[in-house]
Amino acid sequence: MSNATQLLRFITAGSVDDGKSTLIGRLLHDSKSIFEDQLSAISKTSEKRGMAAVDLSLLTDGLQAEREQGITIDVAYRYFATPKRKFIIGDTPGHEQYTRNMVTAASTANLVVILVDARKGVLVQTRRHTYLASLVGIPHIVLAVNKMDMVDYSEARFNEICTEYLAFAAQLGLHNVTCVPLSALIGDMLVDRGNNLNWYQGATLMEILENVEIDHDLNTTDFRFPVQWVCRPQTEEFHDFRGYMGRIESGEIAVGEEITILPSGRKTRIKEIVTYDGDLQRAYAPQSVALTLEDEIDISRGDMFVKSDSLPTVAKEFEAMLCWLSETPLDKNRKYLVKHTTRTAKCLFSRIDYRVDVNTLEQHPVAALNMNDIARVALKVQQPLVIDKYLIDHGTGSFIVIDEATNNTVAAGMIA
Amino acid sequence: MTAHIFTHLDALESESIHIMREVAAECKNPALLFSGGKDSIVMLRLAEKAFRPAKFPFPLVHIDTEHNFPEVIATRDKLAADLGERLIVRSLEDSIKRGTIVIKDLDKPRNPYQSVTLLETINEFGFDACMGGARRDEEKARAKERIFSFRDEFGQWDPKNQRPELWDIYNTRVHPGENIRVFPISNWTEMDIWQYIEREELHIPEIYYAHEREVIRRGNSVIPVSRLVQPKPGEKVEVLSVRFRTVGDMTCTAPVESHARNALEIIEETAATRITERGATRMDDQTSDASMELRKKEGYF
Numbered sequence: 244m245s246n247a248t249q250l251l252r253f254i255t256a257g258s259v260d261d262g263k264s265t266l267i268g269r270l271l272h273d274s275k276s277i278f279e280d281q282l283s284a285i286s287k288t289s290e291k292r293g294m295a296a297v298d299l300s301l302l303t304d305g306l307q308a309e310r311e312q313g314i315t316i317d318v319a320y321r322y323f324a325t326p327k328r329k330f331i332i333g334d335t336p337g338h339e340q341y342t343r344n345m346v347t348a349a350s351t352a353n354l355v356v357i358l359v360d361a362r363k364g365v366l367v368q369t370r371r372h373t374y375l376a377s378l379v380g381i382p383h384i385v386l387a388v389n390k391m392d393m394v395d396y397s398e399a400r401f402n403e404i405c406t407e408y409l410a411f412a413a414q415l416g417l418h419n420v421t422c423v424p425l426s427a428l429i430g431d432m433l434v435d436r437g438n439n440l441n442w443y444q445g446a447t448l449m450e451i452l453e454n455v456e457i458d459h460d461l462n463t464t465d466f467r468f469p470v471q472w473v474c475r476p477q478t479e480e481f482h483d484f485r486g487y488m489g490r491i492e493s494g495e496i497a498v499g500e501e502i503t504i505l506p507s508g509r510k511t512r513i514k515e516i517v518t519y520d521g522d523l524q525r526a527y528a529p530q531s532v533a534l535t536l537e538d539e540i541d542i543s544r545g546d547m548f549v550k551s552d553s554l555p556t557v558a559k560e561f562e563a564m565l566c567w568l569s570e571t572p573l574d575k576n577r578k579y580l581v582k583h584t585t586r587t588a589k590c591l592f593s594r595i596d597y598r599v600d601v602n603t604l605e606q607h608p609v610a611a612l613n614m615n616d617i618a619r620v621a622l623k624v625q626q627p628l629v630i631d632k633y634l635i636d637h638g639t640g641s642f643i644v645i646d647e648a649t650n651n652t653v654a655a656g657m658i659a
Numbered sequence: 660m661t662a663h664i665f666t667h668l669d670a671l672e673s674e675s676i677h678i679m680r681e682v683a684a685e686c687k688n689p690a691l692l693f694s695g696g697k698d699s700i701v702m703l704r705l706a707e708k709a710f711r712p713a714k715f716p717f718p719l720v721h722i723d724t725e726h727n728f729p730e731v732i733a734t735r736d737k738l739a740a741d742l743g744e745r746l747i748v749r750s751l752e753d754s755i756k757r758g759t760i761v762i763k764d765l766d767k768p769r770n771p772y773q774s775v776t777l778l779e780t781i782n783e784f785g786f787d788a789c790m791g792g793a794r795r796d797e798e799k800a801r802a803k804e805r806i807f808s809f810r811d812e813f814g815q816w817d818p819k820n821q822r823p824e825l826w827d828i829y830n831t832r833v834h835p836g837e838n839i840r841v842f843p844i845s846n847w848t849e850m851d852i853w854q855y856i857e858r859e860e861l862h863i864p865e866i867y868y869a870h871e872r873e874v875i876r877r878g879n880s881v882i883p884v885s886r887l888v889q890p891k892p893g894e895k896v897e898v899l900s901v902r903f904r905t906v907g908d909m910t911c912t913a914p915v916e917s918h919a920r921n922a923l924e925i926i927e928e929t930a931a932t933r934i935t936e937r938g939a940t941r942m943d944d945q946t947s948d949a950s951m952e953l954r955k956k957e958g959y960f
Contacts (some may be wrong), residue, residue, distance in 0.1 A: 250667035320795050323713070329667040343823065350825040472680045476713035484712060490677045495689045519708040527665070531709070533674035542685050568823050582828050585684070593701055609945045641826045650832040652822045 248323025248324070251457060254333040254348045254381075257358030262389045266358065266427035267321065268536035273434035274449065276323035290596055318348045327453040342375065342601060342615040346566045347656055350641070351381040353457045356385045356448070361394045361424070364404045370411060371601045371634030377415040377624035378564060378617065378657065384412065384420045385451055391440060392426040398442045421455075424446055441586040456514060461528045462636045466502075467555065468548040469629075469639075474533055486517055486533035487542060492584065494550070496534070503551045504542060506628045510551060511538040528638075545586035547629040547639075555631045560593070560659045564633075565620045567610070569646065570651035573612035579653070583628050583642035590644070594621040599607040600601060612654075619659065633657035668855055671847055672705065677827060678806060678843040679709040679790065683716040684838070685831040686788035693719040693746070694727075695735030696906050697863050698792035698844065701852055703738060704894040705843060705858055718745040720789070722777045723770040725752055726887060730864040738862070749780040766887050768911040778814045781838060788831070788839045796848040807831060808840045816840075845923045849904070850929050857922035868925070869917045880913045 245494050257263040270276075321332040333348030335341065349355065355376045376384055386408050394400045405422040410422050423432055424443055431437030434449045446454070471489035496502070496513060516523040518534040526532045534548065549555060562636050567573055573592060581590040596619040597606040612618050633640030644654035682689050693699045693708060717738055723732070726922050739746035752768055754760040754776045761901055762772065781789065795802045805824050808885070810816060833839055847855075856863060873884040875894045881901070882888055887910050890896050901914035917923040 248667050250670040251666070262662075319799075320846070321802065322796045324848070324850060329848075329851070347823045347825055351827075471677070472684045474710065474713050478712075481712045486712075488680055488709070490673060517709050529670070529673050530665075531673040531680070536831055563710075582830065585681075585826075598819075637826065641828065643825055643828045643830060645832060650830070650834060652830045655823070655825045 248326070249328050249453060249457065250331070251328050251354065251455070252331045252333065252351045252352050253354040253356060253452065253514040254335060254345070255356045255358060256335070256345060256376070257368075257389075261358040261360050262427045263358055266356070266425075266433070267334060267446055268429055269427045270332075270449065271321065271323050273430060274323055274325055276554050284621065318344050325449070325453060330452065330532050342371075342617065343567065343568045345372065345375050346379055347568075348638075349381050350655065352379075352381050354383040354385060354452070354455060355381045356387050358387050358389050359404060359408075361388050361390045361397075361400055361404065365411065367602045369408070369554060370604070373408075373412060374415060374599075374601055375419070375617075377417050380633065380657075382419060382457070383455050384417060385448065386420060386422045387448060388422065388424045389427050391424045391431065392429050392609075396424075396431075396439045401443075411448070412561065416610075419444070421451055423451065426558050430639060446541060462493035462638075463528070463535070464494055465553045465555070465631070465636055466548070466550045467492040467528075467631070467636060467639050468494050468502075468534065469586070470544055470546045470548065471585050472544060473542070484535070485539075486535055487548070488531070488533045489585070491526060491528040491530045492494060493528045493636050494553075494592075495525060495527040496548075496550070498523075501551050502548045503554065505547045505549060505555070506557045506627045507546070509540050511536045511540060514539075522566060545584075547584065549629075555629050557627045557629055559625075559627050560621065560623050561628075561630060562596075562619065563642070564659055565618050565644075565657075566655045567612040567616045567653065568655060569651055570614050571646070571649075571653070572614075573654070575611070578647070580645040580647055581622065581624055581628070581642050581656070583630070583647060586626070586628060587645075588628065589625040591623045592620050593623050596620065614616050620656075622656075630658050632659065666688040668851065668858060671844070671851055672708065674827070675702075675705045675845065676709040678829070679706055680839065681831065682788050682790060682841050682843075684709070685829075688784070688786050688833040689717040689841075690747075690784070690786045691715065691717055692717070692718045692721070692789055692791045692840065694792075694907075695731040695733075695734065695738070695864060696722055696792070697852060697867060698794065699843060700734070700738065700789065700861055701847075701855055701861050702792045703742065704861060706857075707742070715717065715744050717790075718747050718784075720749070720780060720784075720786075722773050722780060723748055723750045724773060724908055725750055726769050726910055728864065728866055728885075728903075728906055728912075729908045730866050734862070734864045743769070747780070747784070749776055749783075751776050754779060757820065762856055766830050766910060768908045770908055774814060781813055781814070786838060786843055790841045790843060792844055793842045794847050794849070794852075795842075795845050801845075804845075806842055806845045806876060808842065809833065810838055810840060813838045814838075831870055836896070850926065851874045853922055853926045853929055857926060866903050866905060866906060866914075868921065869900050869919050871898050872901050873897070874914065874915065881916070882913055885909045910942070 255263050319334045323330050335344040335348045356371050357372050372525050388401050401424045424433035424440055431439050432447045444506035468489055468491050470487045476484055498513050500513050514537050515535040516526045575592050578591055579587050581588050598609040598616050598618045631639040640658045643652050643657045646653045751772055758776050760772045793801055805821050807829050873896050874881045874923055875890050875896055899916055902917040903914045919928045
């Protein structure tokens with residue numbers, strides 16, 4: 244395998260009944276990513292449970308607690324690779340904590356595979372998964388119409404489901420959708436094409452995963468560099484070295500270019516782009532680098548470098564879509580902490596505009612937010628944040644909310 | 660990004676550097692757990708990439724079982740010295756002397772006891788965050804653990820009560836007495852590690868590469884003969900060409916038969932291998948389907 248493979252992160256959305264675990268198991272198995280000791284362990288379990296064939300869904304079973312209760316309690320990450328790409332699967336369970344888990348796993352995903360059962364077609368939960376995918380802005384959506392073997396591999400049935408789904412997706416503004424018919428149980432159109440779906444001319448699921456264009460999933464135009472750590476070696480050799488370390492969240496930067504430091508608004512130029520492997524002329528998201536500047540300016544963690552011709556907003560009040568993650572409801576009378584890029588600030592929720600019913604997409608006025616609720620809110624923060632709309636830039640448009648009393652992460656926010 | 664190729668190793672490296680810098684910036688008194696094994700050597704290179712030209716803003720810490728391969732300990736000491744970084748070593752023997760670890764058979768595997776000395780060391784230095792080189796592909800309990808994993812005062816992990824981790828925004832806050840284990844290479848696989856060792860030309864202990872070694876067979880395992888493992892009456896000592904995929908406790912780390920003499924050959928072997936890293940080499944993880952999960956709940960990293 245060559246080193247020049249790309250990394251693709253994806254998630255699968257669907258309930259156990261849609262064959263989600265079987266699909267993941269099949270991808271791992273047919274791409275030869277399952278090891279013999281894992282296979283023999285699940286063969287034994289399948290036998291113990293009286294199953295005729297090896298149940299590939301057992302591969303995604305995790306903890307003892309889950310095995311005892313027969314449920315998945317959390318987001319689990321699986322890894323496999325083909326000669327073209329390395330894949331990280333965020334595997335989320337399908338029960339009532341689903342919204343929270345799917346939002347969590349979706350936040351880092353390039354792609355989501357939304358599963359539907361060919362017999363049942365587009366269901367309420369399919370709409371829910373699709374809405375969440377659009378909310379979190381997953382760049383690519385694959386509609387996997389599974390269990391084609393149960394509908395006699397009917398092309399008409401597949402087309403009917405796709406037409407309905409694409410119309411719904413378009414309402415949400417989603418146009419990056421690919422539909423694929425498959426049978427995870429038999430293995431048709433996952434890694435191998437099989438012999439049952441010869442009318443289908445498109446790519447297999449694996450071909451889609453291997454070839455989908457992801458270079459532009461990050462915002463490549465607006466340079467955003469939150470200062471993470473100030474490097475001052477204070478040694479003989481690097482006496483005056485002052486490197487601003489961080490990860491380029493979006494865009495690119497070159498030596499000599501003018502930057503604006505926010506929130507102060509001071510301007511200077513990039514002197515060097517320093518890395519352990521030598522200085523660069525130009526650096527791109529999502530590289531982690533150290534930048535030195537032409538002028539000596541007082542800069543600390545939490546400040547942001549941007550290019551002067553594409554400025555974000557500096558704000559102490561803004562609106563956002565919020566996903567409440569905690570069992571303790573949102574209390575509008577309390578102060579919370581917002582962590583946004585490398586800056587943490589106290590915040591207050593000044594308004595809850597509405598809650599979105601994720602099944603019907605209807606908006607309802609509410610007084611409080613409970614776990615798994617999605618809502619439009621207004622926030623006030625104690626210090627100014629350097630923000631973009633989430634739609635424009637995921638790096639500078641996202642934040643988490645922390646409860647100071649418990650230190651728990653209680654919400655995920657996307658700036659509107 | 661058209662002219663710029665960002666490979667999966669670049670992506671993983673950048674993510675790990677970002678995580679280490681978050682730890683340095685937000686935690687008061689972090690440490691990097693460093694054993695001299697291949698994963699922790701990768702961690703060391705990532706720390707260099709994250710903080711050079713400055714020194715690391717944390718010490719290296721090793722919890723020594725005194726059951727380690729001498730080649731690994733030699734590499735540990737050499738790397739720490741070459742980098743000019745501070746290395747703190749605390750030994751299980753100290754805990755045994757203190758009476759906080761009671762072991763009946765001193766030659767049995769000691770991994771279960773490492774947690775005790777680790778917690779004592781955390782208390783001694785007041786560390787609030789310990790970075791470790793664990794990977795999610797190693798074991799299914801790890802697959803569900805966060806990059807920033809919270810431990811209570813007893814160092815315990817509660818899998819049902821983990822903080823959601825979104826985007827690349829990490830919640831590093833802890834109450835006094837609690838601490839965090841941070842796993843910057845969570846998303847790396849065994850293959851990624853070898854590709855990185857090859858790309859970065861990292862120096863790792865020689866026993867990772869194929870060499871002739873005296874071994875005995877017990878059950879399905881091949882066990883290296885060492886000062887701690889001697890053949891029992893009736894057991895035959897064989898000389899095989901082997902390499903270690905992991906280098907833990909000498910009494911329970913099995914080598915695999917191999918002729919791979921460099922990282923590239925190991926990458927080829929790893930691509931073709933059909934058994935997981937821990938399945939092949941860690942006898943202590945085979946005792947039960949959930950043995951890692953149980954150890955983690957007790958404070959193991």
